[in-house]
Amino acid sequence: xxxxxxxxxxxxxxxxxxxxxxxxxxxxxxxxxxxxxxxxxxxxxxxxxxxxxxxxxxxxxxxxxxxxxxxxxxxxxxxxxxxxxxxxxxxxxxxxxxxxxxxxxxxxxxxxxxxxxxxxxxxxxxxxxxxxxxxxxxxxxxxxxxxxxxxxxxxxxxxxxxxxxxxxxxxxxxxxxxxxxxxxxxxxxxxxxxxxxxxxxxxxxxxxxxxxxxxxxxxxxxxxxxxxxxxxxxxxxxxxxxxxxxxxxxxxxxxxxxxxxxxxxxxxxxxxxxxxxxxxxxxxxxxxxxxxxxxxxxxxxxxxxxxxxxxxxxxxxxxxxxxxxxxxxxxxxxxxxxxxxxxxxxxxxxxxxxxxxxxxxxxxxxxxxxxxxxxxxxxxxxxxxxxxxxxxxxxxxxxx
Amino acid sequence: xxxxxxxxxxxxxxxxxxxxxxxxxxxxxxxxxxxxxxxxxxxxxxxxxxxxxxxxxxxxxxxxxxxxxxxxxxxxxxxxxxxxxxxxxxxxxxxxxxxxxxxxxxxxxxxxxxxxxxxxxxxxxxxxxxxxxxxxxxxxxxxxxxxxxxxxxxxxxxxxxxxxxxxxxxxxxxxxxxxxxxxxxxxxxxxxxxxxxxxxxxxxxxxxxxxxxxxxxxxxxxxxxxxxxxxxxxxxxxxxxxxxxxxxxxxxxxxxxxxxxxxxxxxxxxxxxxxxxxxxxxxxxxxxxxx
Numbered sequence: 001x002x003x004x005x006x007x008x009x010x011x012x013x014x015x016x017x018x019x020x021x022x023x024x025x026x027x028x029x030x031x032x033x034x035x036x037x038x039x040x041x042x043x044x045x046x047x048x049x050x051x052x053x054x055x056x057x058x059x060x061x062x063x064x065x066x067x068x069x070x071x072x073x074x075x076x077x078x079x080x081x082x083x084x085x086x087x088x089x090x091x092x093x094x095x096x097x098x099x100x101x102x103x104x105x106x107x108x109x110x111x112x113x114x115x116x117x118x119x120x121x122x123x124x125x126x127x128x129x130x131x132x133x134x135x136x137x138x139x140x141x142x143x144x145x146x147x148x149x150x151x152x153x154x155x156x157x158x159x160x161x162x163x164x165x166x167x168x169x170x171x172x173x174x175x176x177x178x179x180x181x182x183x184x185x186x187x188x189x190x191x192x193x194x195x196x197x198x199x200x201x202x203x204x205x206x207x208x209x210x211x212x213x214x215x216x217x218x219x220x221x222x223x224x225x226x227x228x229x230x231x232x233x234x235x236x237x238x239x240x241x242x243x244x245x246x247x248x249x250x251x252x253x254x255x256x257x258x259x260x261x262x263x264x265x266x267x268x269x270x271x272x273x274x275x276x277x278x279x280x281x282x283x284x285x286x287x288x289x290x291x292x293x294x295x296x297x298x299x300x301x302x303x304x305x306x307x308x309x310x311x312x313x314x315x316x317x318x319x320x321x322x323x324x325x326x327x328x329x330x331x332x333x334x335x336x337x338x339x340x341x342x343x344x345x346x347x348x349x350x351x352x353x354x355x356x357x358x359x360x361x362x363x364x365x366x367x368x369x370x371x372x373x374x375x376x377x378x379x380x381x382x383x384x385x386x387x388x389x390x391x392x393x394x395x396x397x398x399x400x
Numbered sequence: 401x402x403x404x405x406x407x408x409x410x411x412x413x414x415x416x417x418x419x420x421x422x423x424x425x426x427x428x429x430x431x432x433x434x435x436x437x438x439x440x441x442x443x444x445x446x447x448x449x450x451x452x453x454x455x456x457x458x459x460x461x462x463x464x465x466x467x468x469x470x471x472x473x474x475x476x477x478x479x480x481x482x483x484x485x486x487x488x489x490x491x492x493x494x495x496x497x498x499x500x501x502x503x504x505x506x507x508x509x510x511x512x513x514x515x516x517x518x519x520x521x522x523x524x525x526x527x528x529x530x531x532x533x534x535x536x537x538x539x540x541x542x543x544x545x546x547x548x549x550x551x552x553x554x555x556x557x558x559x560x561x562x563x564x565x566x567x568x569x570x571x572x573x574x575x576x577x578x579x580x581x582x583x584x585x586x587x588x589x590x591x592x593x594x595x596x597x598x599x600x601x602x603x604x605x606x607x608x609x610x611x612x613x614x615x616x617x618x619x620x621x622x623x624x625x626x627x628x629x630x631x632x633x634x635x636x637x638x639x640x641x642x643x644x645x646x647x648x649x650x651x652x653x654x655x656x657x658x659x660x661x662x663x664x665x666x667x668x669x670x671x672x673x674x675x676x677x678x679x680x681x682x683x684x685x686x687x688x689x690x691x
Contacts (some may be wrong), residue, residue, distance in 0.1 A: 049516065054517060215660065221413070221541075224655040225655055227402065227656065231402075247612065254529065256406075256535075257529070
């Protein structure tokens with residue numbers, strides 16, 4: 001009997017608890033629902049862990065400052081803007097899964113990408129198919145925006161490989177008098193994208209090249225590849241690789257005592273390249289779209305102050321390296337906000353038209369005038385690139 | 401000539417790293433018929449601990465090395481006790497996946513504790529290049545093959561010529577008889593795993609100044625080392641070290657003569673061809689199967 005009572009008592013408690021939990025859960029769901037309706041969601045899929053995690057951190061910082069500014073000014077379409085992030089783990093498959101989740105479940109208005117071209121290339125067809133705008137704040141692969149889709153929902157505020165490659169060839173010729181450069185490229189789609197771009201840029205100048213060598217992320221010693229380029233008569237090296245492999249190239253050059261100019265894409269612009277690349281790290285001349293160091297624009301100083309206020313761990317300019325991720329994401333977010341305002345809704349096709357309707361925006365990198373048209377989905381051009389050096393942990397523009 | 405000499409120096413250095421890691425596969429296989437697939441992660445652990453003790457905490461380098469290798473050995477004991485023994489005792493091959501998973505867990509634990517960015521491991525042996533037959537090389541690159549050969553010689557001698565080594569071999573050949581003869585088989589197997597991770601730790605400490613230190617640094621090395629262990633014949637200490645060096649040389653010489661686009665195609669094709677011709681590897685022996 002007592003057992004029955006106990007069971008009955010527990011059952012009643014359990015029922016009450018279940019009812020209460022259901023009520024609380026329903027309340028929470030309702031609350032979430034209301035909150036979802038009250039915000040405009042912006043998605044970010046970037047490397048938040050692993051060796052490229054610094055890039056995800058930089059994009060997050062740029063987006064956070066821009067979103068804070070937008071919310072302080074009253075938000076968008078009467079609603080607050082909210083950032084939702086997912087880690088792509090440098091994996092195109094995981095990036096695509098995260099894109100599906102953010103677009104289909106979270107209903108983000110605009111999705112931002114990360115550093116890795118292969119991840120962005122995996123997401124691009126899905127975004128065009130589902131007709132939601134994608135903004136690239138970093139990955140520079142040419143086919144990301146020039147993807148052949150019509151209509152094209154992919155926009156970018158970043159360097160573009162084919163333009164970077166032209167700038168690299170121009171610099172090698174103009175500054176180093178190069179006649180026969182060699183290429184040392186990372187063995188992935190980003191390297192392939194630049195191989196095409198560099199070949200086209202050299203062909204446009206009727207120049208030959210000494211050779212093309214590939215490097216893997218785990219290559220310890222690049223001397224065999226570099227020796228082949230040296231023996232083939234390379235007078236300048238074009239380097240396209242991320243921090244680790246770029247550092248191995250510079251260490252191998254030091255070991256070989258080969259004093260050859262190295263003109264690079266922006267891959268080495270990671271926080272510790274000075275430390276990893278050894279004494280030759282400072283010799284790399286690399287593309288950037290923005291730097292805090294040596295930047296006379298007062299907007300750069302203001303942005304740095306905002307970053308320090310929002311992220312107390314930032315003590316010096318060396319702590320916001322590379323700055324391109326911050327600046328590109330910051331400007332990309334403000335341009336996306338203008339597109340949503342122009343659209344008057346979070347409907348994908350309307351936002352796409354909203355991007356085309358942007359007339360002028362005073363950004364951090366530059367003043368954008370008619371940045372996007374149906375034929376031009378890249379807001380930055382050749383005039384927005386600058387060559388820099390990595391000195392004592394800071395990226396500093398090269399003074400010619 | 402310069403091309404060939406630099407490729408040989410590069411290949412021997414790299415190959416010896418593969419050989420040292422592969423020795424770890426060898427030592428556990430000969431005493432227990434199991435291997436530790438987290439060898440790459442054990443190598444990373446040696447480098448990360450060495451960096452933490454000597455650079456971050458500022459300990460004297462010899463003390464940092466000893467502490468790093470001791471903890472690598474402790475990790476090996478952990479692997480054997482929790483990732484291999486529970487499965488092997490039940491005749492399951494679950495240790496295959498358990499050791500892979502253990503390595504992934506370790507990589508991620510280090511990622512969160514050590515940090516996301518790779519670090520440079522300073523060493524006086526990898527600061528200034530010296531000239532060898534007309535090409536530049538760091539002294540460390542010349543030391544690594546010597547360490548590999550010495551390790552193989554010691555292991556080979558210890559396993560075949562000493563009472564302790566014969567006892568280890570007995571554990572796998574006649575485990576019950578070994579127990580009856582008073583050999584503590586569990587301790588022998590656990591010791592073999594500790595030794596394997598210490599060898600991986602040595603490889604990590606040697607390679608760190610030439611490469612960098614990061615949580616993901618061991619993955620590719622672990623895979624290539626296992627390939628060379630099979631290529632050399634996993635039952636032969638000399639076989640795995642020679643196979644490691646040969647594999648490193650083939651990689652470097654292929655890159656030098658045919659270009660880096662062909663390196664992995666030719667190197668792994670060589671492994672397939674060799675195993676087709678010599679199914680037990682270069683110096684391996686076929687296991688006797690009683691029916």
